[in-house]
Amino acid sequence: MIYLDNSATTKPHPDVLHSFQQVSTSFYANPSSIHPLGGEAEQLLLTAKKQAAKILRVLPEEIIFTASGTEGNNLAIKGVALEHQKRGKHIITTIIEHPSVYNTCLALEKLGFEITYIPVNQDGIVSPEMIEQAIRDDTILISVMHVNNEIGSIQPVQEIGERLRKYPKVIFHVDDVQGFGKVPLNIKESHIDLYTISAHKIHGLKGNGILYKQSRVSLFPLFHGGEQGEGFRAGTENVAGAVSMTKAMRLIKEKEKEKNRYLFQLHQLLRQELEKIEGVFINTPKNAAPHIMNFSLPGLKPEVLIHALASEEIYISTKSACSSKQSDYSRIVAACGKDDENATSALRVSLSYEQTKEEIDTFIHTMKRIITKLRGIMG
Numbered sequence: 292m293i294y295l296d297n298s299a300t301t302k303p304h305p306d307v308l309h310s311f312q313q314v315s316t317s318f319y320a321n322p323s324s325i326h327p328l329g330g331e332a333e334q335l336l337l338t339a340k341k342q343a344a345k346i347l348r349v350l351p352e353e354i355i356f357t358a359s360g361t362e363g364n365n366l367a368i369k370g371v372a373l374e375h376q377k378r379g380k381h382i383i384t385t386i387i388e389h390p391s392v393y394n395t396c397l398a399l400e401k402l403g404f405e406i407t408y409i410p411v412n413q414d415g416i417v418s419p420e421m422i423e424q425a426i427r428d429d430t431i432l433i434s435v436m437h438v439n440n441e442i443g444s445i446q447p448v449q450e451i452g453e454r455l456r457k458y459p460k461v462i463f464h465v466d467d468v469q470g471f472g473k474v475p476l477n478i479k480e481s482h483i484d485l486y487t488i489s490a491h492k493i494h495g496l497k498g499n500g501i502l503y504k505q506s507r508v509s510l511f512p513l514f515h516g517g518e519q520g521e522g523f524r525a526g527t528e529n530v531a532g533a534v535s536m537t538k539a540m541r542l543i544k545e546k547e548k549e550k551n552r553y554l555f556q557l558h559q560l561l562r563q564e565l566e567k568i569e570g571v572f573i574n575t576p577k578n579a580a581p582h583i584m585n586f587s588l589p590g591l592k593p594e595v596l597i598h599a600l601a602s603e604e605i606y607i608s609t610k611s612a613c614s615s616k617q618s619d620y621s622r623i624v625a626a627c628g629k630d631d632e633n634a635t636s637a638l639r640v641s642l643s644y645e646q647t648k649e650e651i652d653t654f655i656h657t658m659k660r661i662i663t664k665l666r667g668i669m670g
């Protein structure tokens with residue numbers, strides 16, 4: 292089996308599963324309970340927060356554990372919109388955000404907010420200058436992803452953050468669900484106020500995420516209830532989830548240090564081999580994140596290729612998992628100026644640090660064989 296769909300989700304690391312099971316078995320008390328077992332669970336949660344904060348180089352009280360990247364993005368965007376709407380109702384984002392940002396912005400439009408969607412260039416990269424030019428007196432939030440989930444383009448987050456220093460009232464949110472552990476980013480140096488990550492993209496478990504919230508930023512909570520989650524995320528805390536997520540963060544950061552160059556080499560190999568196949572158009576720009584390679588095969592239906600590869604136990608995807616069951620049309624590939632043929636035939640291969648060169652070779656050989664056969668059938 293060759294799994295090349297790591298941007299959709301990753302295989303949980305055995306140590307992460309072990310932590311989850313250990314904490315669930317031995318420290319299942321409610322961290323808000325005042326008896327000693329509750330105290331122990333609370334201590335574990337606090338330790339997890341401190342560890343996550345150390346990895347992100349922020350303060351422990353700036354960590355909010357969430358249930359997903361989607362929740363983190365919703366809490367950041369709706370939380371700012373609802374809390375700061377008296378100051379203004381204008382939000383700036385890009386045209387290539389993940390649906391958890393894009394659809395949240397569309398929903399806010401229905402509530403009377405005005406959203407400016409900044410276009411990207413042909414490499415899928417937004418211009419910091421265009422973002423700055425879009426700022427108005429009533430702008431309250433700018434939300435820009437770090438690494439695009441479909442094509443892997445890296446956004447100039449630090450440069451945007453530096454420009455935003457001139458606008459201290461504008462809150463800066465970054466969705467780093469795809470970049471964390473693959474493309475380094477310093478939250479403080481990039482002047483980020485809100486920052487989202489998700490455990491299941493880094494060999495953690497589904498159902499865990501983190502929203503970093505700069506201490507001075509105030510949010511309107513999505514859930515009201517107890518005082519958990521620094522008062523911004525009510526609900527009994529998932530201590531085992533928090534502990535296992537910080538384990539996954541630590542492990543992926545080690546891999547990033549040890550094997551980032553290796554992943555870039557595999558990515559390069561994949562690009563070179565794909566470029567040799569007639570009729571393949573690469574949609575991932577040069578200088579992209581090392582784990583995502585998007586390409587189009589005009590004339591071939593992506594799902595036909597996906598199923599043919601799956602029958603040989605090779606797993607890739609179209610676009611992102613969140614929208615791949617819908618139409619084949621990629622809003623992201625189209626936003627980079629590609630025509631409809633390219634935008635409706637895009638495929639995504641996404642790698643993990645555990646991938647081998649042999650797996651890439653097998654994938655390429657199998658794909659070539661399948662393409663030849665499909666083209667033969669189609670005459």
Ligand SMILES: Cc1ncc(COP(=O)(O)O)c(C=O)c1O
Nearest residue numbers: 359360361389391440468469489
């Ligand atoms: C860039 C990006 N943001 C947010 C999300 C949503 O994360 P989750 O699946 O944890 O809700 C994803 C998931 O694919 C993503 O790729």
